[in-house]
Amino acid sequence: MSRLWVRLACALGLLALAMIFPLVARLSGQTAIWFVFIGMPALALASLLYGIVAWRAGGFHLRREHPVAPGHQGRGR
Amino acid sequence: MNPSPAGPLFQPPGASAFSWxxxxxxxxxxxxxxxxxxxxxxxxxxxxxxxxxxxxxxxxxxxxxxxxxxxSKEVSFCGSCHIMGPIVDSLSANDKMLASTHYTRGLVPHEHACYTCHSGYGIWGTMDAKMAGLMHMVRTITGRYDLPLKLNGKFDIASCLNCHAAVPSFRAVEAHQNLELQKQLVSGEMSCTGLCHPEAHPASALTGQTASLDARVAHR
Structure with missing residues (x-):
């Protein structure tokens, strides 16, 4: 399921990036509108979506060592 | 006479520079x-x-x-939306209106003529201009604008004074020396245009009539 969300985030990111090329080729009101009202929301949504997927997969969780019980010397010591 | 002579003398400095x-x-x-x-x-x-x-x-x-x-500071950008086309075209018309007088005589930077007068003064003027530009985009998409076009709010006289305030010929005008008039102008109670100076843009250009594309292409 998470692969689907990653694919969707990547597709939205690609859509956002696609708005840059007409903008650079010919800066006009129309290309600026595409950039601001299609590209920016698509990029924001892609980042949010990927962030949620990564968070749910534990990407932002701090990995803690299991505390060693007092008196326990650990394996192999 | 060639209407649009070419050559390096007619290119502003940096016009052909590569945009990183x-x-x-x-x-x-x-x-x-x-x-x-x-x-x-x-x-x-x-x-x-x-x-x-x-x-x-x-x-x-x-x-x-x-x-x-x-x-987005460039005149060609402003004129790329169809509703603004006639206004940009009228700049080159030399029709004695305030904007075309400034434009044709080179009293404002040619590439940034719209921005120079409509952005206000200082960093907040720039911020306001960008916000206004964003709202122009929203209105263009949604079609929420009325014709003839009207200035949103009062014109910021600081844009005029930024250039004119220190000019001796401006200071020498008797009407400009009237303190009461100065207060009314600075507070926005009175406008430079109308009674004393011609309107900025011709009324016909504010109705969104179809513009000649040639004039807009000439700005690019």
Whole structure:
């Protein structure tokens, strides 16, 4: 399921990036509108979506060592 | 006589300079497209690529936004929306209106003529102009504008005074020396245009009539 969300985030990111090329080729009101009202929301949504997927997969969780019980010397010591 | 003579003398300095601000977003977007394309095909991304896949597009958008902010100061940008076309065309008409007088005599920077007068003074003037530009986009998309076009609010006289205030010929005008009149002008109770000076733009240009494309192309 998470692969689907990653694919969707990547597709939205690609859509956002696609708005840059007409903008650079010919800066006009129309290309600026595409950039601001299609590209920016698509990029924001892609980042949010990927962030949620990564968070749910534990990407932002701090990995803690299991505390060693007092008196326990650990394996192999 | 050739109406549009060519040659380096008729090019403003830096007009043919390469725009790095236009290239940087593309340079950042290309690797980002490769990374996101891989993510789209495989449905997953290694952590390092995922980080690059987020940072590169955001950086590309940062530079592209700078390019838009800078490029949106140009007259050709303002005239690219059909509703503004007639106003931009009228600048070259030399029809004794205030804007065309400034434009045809070179009293405002030719490339940034609209921005020079409509952005106000200082950093907040720039901020206001950008916000107003964003609202122009919204109104263009939604079609929420009335014809004839009207100035939103009062014209910021600081844009005029930024150039005129220190000019001896401006100071020498008897009417300008009247303190009561000065207060009314600065407070916005009274406008420079109308009674004393001609309107900025011809009324016909504010009705959104179809513009001649040639005049707009000449600005680019």
């Amino acid at each position: 601000l236009a290239l940087l977003p593309v340079l950042l977007a290309i690797p980002a497209i490769v990374i996101l394309g891989r993510g789209l095909l495989r449905g997953r991304l290694p952590a390092a690529l995922a980080a690059a896949g987020i940072i590169l597009p955001i950086a590309a958008y940062g530079f592209a936004s700078g390019y838009v902010m800078e490029g």
